[in-house]
Amino acid sequence: MKARSAITRALGTAVGAGALAWLVMAGAPAATGGTSAVADEAPGYAVENFDYPGADKILAERNITLKRGDGHIVLADCASQTGLLEVWARSHDKVCFRVTGNSGWLTLEIPSVYGVKGNDYATTVDMTVADEEKSYDVEENAWTAVGESADEQGREFMLVEIRSTK
Known part of the structure; x- marks a missing residue:
């Protein structure tokens, strides 16, 4: 009886080892834990919509509507x-922007808006009144009536x- 049970154990071990070897060779995962490999997956795509970040909060706190931009002109203290x-x-009180x-x-x-003080950049501001649009070139480091x-x-x-350029 002891010989039969030893043979059964040896046979069971061999079958288990063979099955495990087959799974490894076939590429199946050895364990079904909570982690999975993502190295072969493509990264997600980020789409820039140019909306001003935190615009809702700025509107609520300062009553300034910031819509869209390229991130190079930002509201500043x-x-x-x-x-x-x-x-x-x-x-409004004076409103400042960093370029x-x-x-x-x-x-x-x-x-x-009635005036803009320029900085070291060549700046143009577009303004509207009724259905009319008007552009003003802002003098560098000087006050411009607009x-x-x-x-x-x-x-x-x-x-x-x-719009500003160096």
């Missing part, structure tokens, strides 16, 4: 540094885009 682009509006890189653009909405302060009729203009 006016006291944080010098060389910022400054926008003056009757409906980085060789060029940048930002679409936004700030009503009742919107209602440059309009003969004194109409309220909305700042809708800033």
Whole structure:
């Protein structure tokens, strides 16, 4: 009886080892644990839509609508540094933007803008009043009258885009 049980154990071990070897050679996973290999999977795709990050929070806190941009013109704390682009509006305190890189653009909405102080970049601002759109070239490191302060009729203009290049 002991011989038969030893043979059965040896035969069972051989069958188990053979099955395991077959699984390894066939490429099947040896264990079904909670982890799986992802090295052969392709990475996901990131799609940039250029929406301004945190725009909803900025609108709620500062009543400034920041829409889209390339990330090179960003809202900044006016006291944080010098060389910022400054926008003056009757409906807001001074609003500042930091410009980085060789060029940048930002679409936004700030009503009742009357002046822009340029920085070291060549900047153009686009503004609208009623159905009319008007562009202003902002002088580098100087104040430029825009919107209602440059309009003969004194109409309220909305700042809708800033474009800067070095």
